[in-house]
Amino acid sequence: MPDIVNPETQHEKSDVNVRALLTFLVIFIVFAALTHVVVWAMFRQFVSMSRHVTSQPLTQIARPASVPQTPRLQPFPTKERTGVMMPPNTSTPVVDMEEMRVSEEQALNNPGWVDKQKGIVRLPINLAKQLAVQRLSGARGQR
Numbered sequence: 001m002p003d004i005v006n007p008e009t010q011h012e013k014s015d016v017n018v019r020a021l022l023t024f025l026v027i028f029i030v031f032a033a034l035t036h037v038v039v040w041a042m043f044r045q046f047v048s049m050s051r052h053v054t055s056q057p058l059t060q061i062a063r064p065a066s067v068p069q070t071p072r073l074q075p076f077p078t079k080e081r082t083g084v085m086m087p088p089n090t091s092t093p094v095v096d097m098e099e100m101r102v103s104e105e106q107a108l109n110n111p112g113w114v115d116k117q118k119g120i121v122r123l124p125i126n127l128a129k130q131l132a133v134q135r136l137s138g139a140r141g142q143r
Helices: 018-052 093-109 125-142
Strands: 112-115 120-122
Touching: 093 125
Parallel strands: none
Antiparallel strands: 112 120
16 A cells, blocks of 8 residues: 655644753753752851851740749739738639729719829719810800
């Protein structure tokens, strides 16, 4: 059987430029190797720099590690001014929050001195609102 030959069909040279592809591959490999060498040199430089730097530790333990410094997290027992140990359950976040709210309510609703020497007082919130309204209405009435 004779071979079928088509004289119009030839190898197409325009599809892939092999020389450009190989040139790109060589340039890429050289660039990658050069980058690795530069990064390695920087690493060695940083290591030698860090060996010459001496710094003090960031933390210093002055107390035993079992009890943190004040302010302590609850429920560690604390000493009162009288020297008597309080049980840990007397000072909990819930109790502290209730005490804070009671003191804030007292500051809002009861008069008191802020600075007695300068004559600065703390007024109940409702009275302060009434005085502010009266001053504003008095200032408008004078105009």
